[in-house]
Amino acid sequence: MSGLEQMLRLQKWTLDEKRRQATDLEALIDRLRGDVRRLDEEVANEVEAARNDLELQRVLPDYKRMMAERRERIEKSIADLSAELDKLRDQIMESFAELKKTEQTIANRAQRQRVAQRRREQNRADEVGLQLHRRKKDTTL
Structure with a gap:
């Protein structure tokens, strides 16, 4: 496995990990948004129950203040996590x-190798053709 292919595997793994x-x-x-809801x-249920008791x-009032503080902490956590998610x-x-750059580099390298291989094969075919032409010319003289 070439260095580029190893780098490609590592990049894919890293990308998958970040996506996870x-x-x-x-x-x-x-889940935290559900907790807020x-x-x-x-x-709201406690306020409704307090109307009759x-x-x-x-x-x-103490209950509402405590729940407001709890809600504020959850919303701060949501904001922090959202900022972290944006960075991620x-x-x-x-x-x-x-x-994608690595994949393109690998594809370009493979294309250059195919072109070089075709060129070598064409050169061999040309050489065989020249030899046959020389032999045919030598036998006709």
């Missing part, structure tokens, strides 16, 4: 570009 990481980050972000629903109405997507684009 991006997929994992996207899943985590989706569930948190909002839970707060005086004891719940007294603790509701940039890296994926760069890795993909490098992979």
